[in-house]
Amino acid sequence: SKFSSKNDIKKLSPTNYLKKTQSFHKIIGKEKEVIRLSSLLLAKRKNAEAYFYRGYAKAQIKDLKGALNDYNKAIKIDSSNPEFLHNRGIIKDKLKDYEGAIMDYSTAIKKNQFYLLAYKNRGITNLKVACSDFKKASSLINNKDKEINNLINRSCQQLDFLEAKN
Numbered sequence: 001s002k003f004s005s006k007n008d009i010k011k012l013s014p015t016n017y018l019k020k021t022q023s024f025h026k027i028i029g030k031e032k033e034v035i036r037l038s039s040l041l042l043a044k045r046k047n048a049e050a051y052f053y054r055g056y057a058k059a060q061i062k063d064l065k066g067a068l069n070d071y072n073k074a075i076k077i078d079s080s081n082p083e084f085l086h087n088r089g090i091i092k093d094k095l096k097d098y099e100g101a102i103m104d105y106s107t108a109i110k111k112n113q114f115y116l117l118a119y120k121n122r123g124i125t126n127l128k129v130a131c132s133d134f135k136k137a138s139s140l141i142n143n144k145d146k147e148i149n150n151l152i153n154r155s156c157q158q159l160d161f162l163e164a165k166n
Contacts (some may be wrong), residue, residue, distance in 0.1 A: 031057040048077035052084055059091060067091050082108035086118045088134050093125050101125045131156045 038054035055070030071088035078084065087103030105122035108115050111112060134152040138145065 005121050013097045021063065046073075046077060048074040048081070048084070051077070052087070054080075055091075056087065059087070064091055064094055068095065079109065082111040082115055082118065085111070088123070089118070089121060089125075093121065093128075098125050102129075124159070127155060127159045127162065131159050 016052065023096035034057040035054055038050045038057070041050045042054070051070045052128060053075035055067040058064075058070060059067035062088055063133075068091045073085060074084045074099060074132065075080070075088060085104045085108040089101040089108065092098075092104060102125050105118045105125065108118040109122070131152065134155055138148045138152055141148070
């Protein structure tokens with residue numbers, strides 16, 4: 001349901017607001033409403049989950065810097081939530097901050113050793129770094145080392161396959 005005014009938001013507790021936006025499949029297609037509602041809620045009080053959901057909505061509309069900013073704020077309020085860290089890692093990866101992404105995925109895994117997506121995304125990001133390193137090594141020797149060229153081909157083909165699936 002939509003809200004027509006700030007008064008509607010004031011009547012809504014943070015818990016009830018979050019119940020309205022908790023399911024990501026409910027957010028798709030309603031990103032701008034989620035951002036507006038989150039902004040209204042956050043004007044009232046700081047809430048880590050509201051920052052998280054607003055960050056998610058911003059990521060869906062390709063506002064990566066805005067999403068990163070909201071994820072940073074969510075983590076500043078609640079650094080114990082591995083999902084906050086994982087999602088920030090995804091944004092850092094998209095912004096090509098691979099070291100930062102790997103650190104966030106690793107921290108998320110430390111907080112939840114069963115976090116499958118964090119393992120998967122850390123692996124993909126590590127492949128991106130490896131592929132880049134192999135290409136650099138190959139360029140330093142003018143592409144003459146067959147072993148390095150084979151590593152490049154295998155690593156980068158795996159990376160292309162994995163990124164095509166995402």
